[in-house]
Amino acid sequence: MSFSERLADWRDKLRHRWMYRRGDGSAAPSAAAPDGPSGPGFAARAAAVLALLNRPGMGALLKRGLIAILVFIALYYPVGMIVVHKVDDDMDFAPPAADRVEGGSLAVSYAAALIDREVNQHSWTANDPFFQPGVMLDNMPNFQQGIMSALARFGFELTDQLGRTRGSSEADPDLQRAAGLLQYPGNVWIWNPSVSLAPRASSESQYRDAREKLLAYNRRLAAGNANYDIRADNLMATLERFAADLGSSSALIDRHVTEEAGSFLDTQADDIFYFTKGKLYGYHMVLTGLEKDFARIIAERNLQKPWSEMMDSFRKAAGLQPWVVTNGAPGAQFQPNHLAMQGFYLMRARTQLREVSNILLK
Numbered sequence: 001m002s003f004s005e006r007l008a009d010w011r012d013k014l015r016h017r018w019m020y021r022r023g024d025g026s027a028a029p030s031a032a033a034p035d036g037p038s039g040p041g042f043a044a045r046a047a048a049v050l051a052l053l054n055r056p057g058m059g060a061l062l063k064r065g066l067i068a069i070l071v072f073i074a075l076y077y078p079v080g081m082i083v084v085h086k087v088d089d090d091m092d093f094a095p096p097a098a099d100r101v102e103g104g105s106l107a108v109s110y111a112a113a114l115i116d117r118e119v120n121q122h123s124w125t126a127n128d129p130f131f132q133p134g135v136m137l138d139n140m141p142n143f144q145q146g147i148m149s150a151l152a153r154f155g156f157e158l159t160d161q162l163g164r165t166r167g168s169s170e171a172d173p174d175l176q177r178a179a180g181l182l183q184y185p186g187n188v189w190i191w192n193p194s195v196s197l198a199p200r201a202s203s204e205s206q207y208r209d210a211r212e213k214l215l216a217y218n219r220r221l222a223a224g225n226a227n228y229d230i231r232a233d234n235l236m237a238t239l240e241r242f243a244a245d246l247g248s249s250s251a252l253i254d255r256h257v258t259e260e261a262g263s264f265l266d267t268q269a270d271d272i273f274y275f276t277k278g279k280l281y282g283y284h285m286v287l288t289g290l291e292k293d294f295a296r297i298i299a300e301r302n303l304q305k306p307w308s309e310m311m312d313s314f315r316k317a318a319g320l321q322p323w324v325v326t327n328g329a330p331g332a333q334f335q336p337n338h339l340a341m342q343g344f345y346l347m348r349a350r351t352q353l354r355e356v357s358n359i360l361l362k
Contacts, residue, residue, distance in 0.1 A: 076133060077133050077136050078133075079133075080132070080133025080134075081133045081134070081136050081137055083133070084123060084125060084133055084134045084137065084140075085137055085139075085140050086122050086140060087139055087140055087143045087274065087277075087321075088117065088118075088122060089143075089277065089281050089318055089319060089321070091284065091315055091318070091319060093113075093114075093117070093285065094110075094113075095109040095110055095112070095113035096113060099112050099113045099116070099215065101215075101218040101219055101221070101222045102222060103221065103222035103223075104218035104219070104221045104222045105162075105218060105221060105228050105289065105293050106289040106290075106292040106293055107154070107286050107287075107288075107289030107290045107292075107293050108158070108214050108217065108218050108221075108289070109218065109289065110285045110286055110288060110289040111151050111154055111155070111214055111285075111286060111289075112211045112214045112215050112218070114147060114151060114282065114285055115148075115151065115207050115208070115210065115211040115214075116211060118144050118147060118148075119204050119207050119208060119211075120208070122144075124144060124186070124203060124204045124207070125137050125140050125141045125144065126141035126142075126144055126145050126186040126187050126203065127186065127187045127188055127189045127202060127203050127204075128141075128189075129189050138270060138271065138274075139270055139274045140274075141186075141187075142270075142271050142273075142274040142275040142278065143274045143275070143277055143278040143281075144186065144278060145186040145187075145275060145278065146274065146275040146276060146277060146278020146279040146280075146281070146282065147278040147279070147281060147282040148182060148186055148207065148278075148282070149245075149275070149278070149279050149282070150245075150278070150279045150280075150281075150282025150283045150286065151182055151282055151286070152179070152182035152183050153241060153242065153245050154238075154282075154283075154286045155175070155178050155179035155182045155183075155210070156179050156241070157237070157238045157241055157242075158172075158175045158178075158179065158217075159171050159172065159175045159176050159178075159179045161229075161234045161237050161238055162228060162229060162234055162238065163175045163217070163226070163227055163228060163229075164227060164229065165227050165229055169227070172217060172226055172227065174213040174214070174216045174217040174220070174226075175213070175214075175217055177209075177210075177213045178210045178211075178213035178214050178217070181206045181207065181209050181210035181213065182206075182207065182210045184201075184203060184206040184207070185203065186203045187203065188200060188201070188202055188203045189202055189203075190202045228293070230293060230294055230296070230297065231297070232297050232301065232360045233360070235290065235294050235297060235360060236357045236360040236361060238290070239353050239356055239357045239360075240353075240354075240357050242283055242287075242353055243350050243353040243354055243357070245279075246279075246280075246283075246346055246349065246350040246353070247350060249276050249279060249346060250343055250346055250347055250350065252272060252276075253272060253276065253339050253340075253342065253343040253346070254343065256268065256269065256272055256327070256339060257327065257330070257337065257339050257340055257343070260327055261327050261328065261329050261330060261337060261340075262327070262328060262329035262332065262335075263327065266326075266327045269325050269326065269327035269338070269339055270324075270325035272339060273320075273322075273325045273338055273339055273342060274325075276342060276346065277317075277318055277320065277342070280314055280317045280318040280346065280349070281318040283314060284311065284314040284315060284318050287310075287311060287314065288311070291307060291311070297360075301359055301360060301362075302359075303356060303359055303360075306352065306355055306356050306359060307356060309352055310349060310352035310353060310355070310356055313345055313348045313349035313352055314349045316345045317342060317345030317346050317348075317349055320338065320341065320342055320345070322336075322338045325338045325339070326338055327339055
């Protein structure tokens with residue numbers, strides 16, 4: 001047999017092996033069967049499905065398709081989590097030129113830029129539904145909600161203190177609206193059937209609206225149509241509120257360390273750690289802006305050194321990045337307690353906030 005004949009023979013064998021499968025779907029339906037789920041109509045439909053499945057090559061295609069689906073499902077969440085996950089604690093972050101307004105507040109620009117970064121650029125993950133890989137994340141959502149918690153507190157201070165000439169004056173409408181929107185829960189998606197069948201406003205949409213209100217206020221401020229009262233007592237009141245909020249965070253850390261330190265499996269330690277980290281980072285960014293806005297007051301009261309030391313403590317507290325957050329016993333030899341370490345820097349930053357406030361009081 002020549003080589004060309006052998007080649008043709010191999011080709012015919014491969015073609016017959018691919019095209020023909022056991023069973024051709026031609027089995028006749030049982031006679032006298034009643035019409036219904038098991039009657040002639042059902043049997044005919046079942047035979048048609050079997051015939052489709054027994055078409056040449058169909059079984060292999062289905063098998064490959066099923067394997068592809070299983071591989072996709074197995075890789076979708078872990079790979080997606082790696083792509084989405086980002087705890088952005090860049091201490092050198094600054095508002096882009098688009099968010100800065102000449103003659104406006106730099107602290108407000110920082111707040112608007114942080115909202116844009118976390119909601120639009122990094123994608124808000126705290127409310128991701130089950131079909132998005134972000135739903136499996138833990139640290140990033142808590143970090144983002146911590147940032148928004150700090151910005152919500154700053155929004156209140158803008159409305160009640162900084163954006164009003166005196167306490168009896170009218171609150172700025174843009175700031176009032178922004179403060180309310182920043183209070184919106186961070187885990188609300190557009191639809192939650194357990195609450196309502198109607199669509200709801202998502203967390204992202206509320207925060208985007210808050211950002212627009214802050215930018216609108218800054219533009220009006222630059223045009224001379226809004227107030228930003230740069231006074232020592234306003235700055236002092238704002239720092240006191242920040243310190244009070246951090247006191248609440250320290251109490252949460254203290255309670256968890258007291259009740260759960262040394263636990264073999266502590267699933268809440270990293271939640272508390274990253275939420276507090278986000279809050280400290282948010283305050284650090286806002287205080288960076290306030291330092292520029294109140295530069296004249298800080299210079300008049302010789303606050304440069306105390307302010308710098310305070311900012312350094314915020315930087316250390318917000319910059320902690322353990323690979324795994326552990327809540328070891330306070331006196332443990334080998335297992336660290338990252339919550340206790342974070343709490344130390346938090347309390348140091350809070351104490352220095354109080355020190356700066358006391359100097360402003362004099």
